Structures are given as C-alpha cells and as structure tokens.
Amino acid sequence: MKALSENEILEKLKDFEGWEYIEGALHAIFEFENFKEAFTSMTRIAFEAERLNHHPEWSNVYNSLEIYLSTHDADGVTEKDFELARIIDELIG
Numbered sequence: 001m002k003a004l005s006e007n008e009i010l011e012k013l014k015d016f017e018g019w020e021y022i023e024g025a026l027h028a029i030f031e032f033e034n035f036k037e038a039f040t041s042m043t044r045i046a047f048e049a050e051r052l053n054h055h056p057e058w059s060n061v062y063n064s065l066e067i068y069l070s071t072h073d074a075d076g077v078t079e080k081d082f083e084l085a086r087i088i089d090e091l092i093g
C-alpha cells in the first residue's frame, strides 16, 4: 500500500475531527471518565487492529489515551491508517 502525500493526508483529515498530522503520523488524544473506560476502549480497538492486521502506536496514562497511526511497511500514512482512525472514532464515539 502506497504512502499518501502530505496534501492528500491534510485533505482527508478535514473529515477527522480531533486528528492531526504530526511526526509523519495521524495523531489524536482521547480523554475518558477513568482508567477502566480507557482500557475498555483500548481492548476494543486492539481487537479491530488485529482484525485489520494494522496496529496503533499508543500510550495510556490513567484516563488518557494518545494514539499515533502510520504504516511502517510503507514508511508513511496510508489508507489503512484512515480506516483504523475511522474505526477508533466509531468505537469511542
């Protein structure tokens, strides 16, 4: 899968509220009620990531979850990252 150009990424990001393009990846931070809610969402995302065979780079501190999405195999951001971002938004709502 081919990496998208910066212009293509910025154009597509117009439909992804809360996401930005930084450090060569799609980036977002989510705040939850508490750790349990954060971890529950991470578990749901993990199952979808496994189904897609496409995995986030993420860090969790208590009720906060920071996510970076990029395609290592393409050394950039691809459609797969936008697909996973869409699923994450649906899951977190």
Ligand code: H2B
Pocket: 053, 054, 055, 056, 069, 070, 071, 072, 073, 074
């Ligand atoms: N996840 C992400 N984010 N980028 C990849 O290039 C990638 C992945 N490659 N998950 C997959 C796994 C690859 O390593 C396996 C071997 O298919």
